[in-house]
Amino acid sequence: MDKEKAITVKNLVKKFGNFIANDNLTFDVYKGEIFGFLGANGAGKTTTLKILCGLSKPTSGQINVAGFNVYTETNKIKNNIGYMSQKFSLYEDLTVYENIRFYGGIYGLKLKDIRKRADELIQKLGLTNVRNELLSSIPLGWKQKLAFSVAIFHHPKIVFLDEPTGGVDPVTRREFWDMIYDAASEGITIIVTTHYMDEAEYCNRVCIMVDGRIEAIDTPAQLIKTYNAANMNDVFIQLARKAKQQ
Amino acid sequence: MKKFIGFVKKEYYHIIRDPRTLFVLIAMPIAQILLFGYVITNEIKNASIGILDHSNDEITKQISSKILSSGYFKLDASINSEQEIHEAFRKGKIKEVIVFEPHFSEKLKKEGTAKIQIIADASDPNIANLLTNYTEAIIRNYSNSITTQNTQISLITPEVRMLYNSELKGAYLFVPGIIAMLLMLISALMTSISITREKELGTMEVLLASPLNPFTVIAGKVTPYLMLSFIDACLILLTGYFVFNVPVNGSIILLLAECLLFIFMALSLGILISTATKSQQAAMLISLVALMLPTILLSGFIFPVENMPLILQYLCKIMPPKYFINIVRTIMLKGGNLSTLWSDTLILAGMSIFFILVSVRKYKIRLE
Structure with missing residues (x-):
């Protein structure tokens, strides 16, 4: 494939003492793709994500994110990515607008741009009535959508979502994925970790991690075919079981 | 920025x-x-004390009134015997007892010395210390005043000045x-x-x-x-x-x-x-x-x-x-x-x- 690459990873290793969290990972992510990391807790998804965001330094390997080297150009990477953490990444005691303004500000956007984009965003999300309400007073699903919108507020090239839909009802989850598709269609590359198998099927490609290694990497349809499975859940169970027997 | x-x-x-x-x-x-x-607060005001005066003469009365008029002490109950001392302490009514020996002024005049016993409730050592110090200071003051009157020998009397916090304020x-x-x-x-x-x-x-x-x-x-x-x-x-x-x-x-x-x-x-x-x-x-x-x-x-x-x-x-x-x-x-x-x-x-x-x-x- 000669599509433009957003991320290239070659022989990534991350050790914590004797524990190998990422064991020789090699993969590419293409621009505008929705790329899913799938794996049990402790399989190394979050570690990989943190290295790609510049939150953690790899032990070895060649890694490029948005065209920049993770060892030497962390700051350039940070300006070009968005990040949404497992937990809530917004402040409950700030209003909807204040949250947007704060995050816009730390990415160095001009106040004039922040105001304009914030107004558009608030209208798009249907939050006009609660614009100046504290975040703690609005429902969880709205917060989740707002958190994602804030993560892409500064128009990053890549956005990282670390288990973004934990604790959200299926309807909101579906709406949330609609927003992800919208962002991807605008050319933003999306890296998402999850352990919901139905979500895995929404991704363009998934990478299944077991015990720090990449066990399989392909489109969901192809994976189901290769492993002769009924759905992604089957694929995952087959791979996870194989790993434990080794 | x-x-x-x-x-x-x-x-x-x-x-x-x-x-x-x-x-x-x-x-x-x-x-x-x-x-x-x-x-x-480390200051003492109106601490209850008892006085057991075995001699009850002019000098012991003078000393007692000096102590009681200092403002630090107030007489709670006059004590008449040694046995009453313990009881008064145990009841917690008083913090200190001052005991004058019998024939106080006679001894002072004849022998030039007489004894005063200060007993304090040291279950709170800080307060006990302070009380006895105050009492001693008052008695020393009095004894100095009578010795200088009666004899011509000038005694060295230390004068304590508390610098920087002269009123010893907490x-x-x-x-x-x-x-x-x-x-x-x-x-x-x-x-x-x-x-x-x-x-x-x-x-x-x-x-x-x-x-x-x-x-x-x-x-x-x-x-x-x-x-x-x-x-x-x-x-x-x-x-x-x-x-x-x-x-x-x-x-x-x-x-x-x-x-x-x-x-x-x-x-x-x-x-x-x-x-x-x-x-x-x-x-x-x-x-x-x-x-x-x-x-x-x-x-x-x-x-x-x-x-x-x-x-x-x-x-x-x-x-x-x-x-x-x-x-x-x-x-x-x-x-x-x-x-x-x-x-x-x-x-x-x-x-x-x-x-x-x-x-x-x-x-x-x-x-x-």
């Missing part, structure tokens, strides 16, 4: 939207100083200590809590994944508490001055500058605590146990360092509040200036730099 201001603004919202905490932060200094100033002792305690509490405790809170919420990761410099994050979190602590220091000084008449004899600018230095030290300690802990509760526990107790016990705030066992004295030497309390006392009460305080100031500055360096190191390790 713009990002930094935006960050401080966010911190300001956090503080202002938690009115309970804000109220505590503002009201606590005043409440503390009033409590300490009024409750813990507030003079406590104001510097309370400043140290509260600055430590607010600076170290509040910063460590507010930083660990971002860790707990997961927002810290987002901040670190943003182009914000990690040091901007820390500086932004610390700045509002620096200002709050400074306001509190001023509040304590003002309350001390207007309510207890605790003066500032030295340079007020130097005093405030030293306060800033100590706040800076406490903030760096708070940052250090937050790099070592993951939850707000752990941060709070460490701050309270590891900081508050030494600040109160091992700093000379209440208990003099010089009277401690040697090991504790060495331990006190590594407690920042010890130096700060000394600095504040020297400036406020003795009117000292930098030429006498430079070593304490340097030690505090050195400690701050040490804590900052350790935090930066730990912070970097965490990122790797």
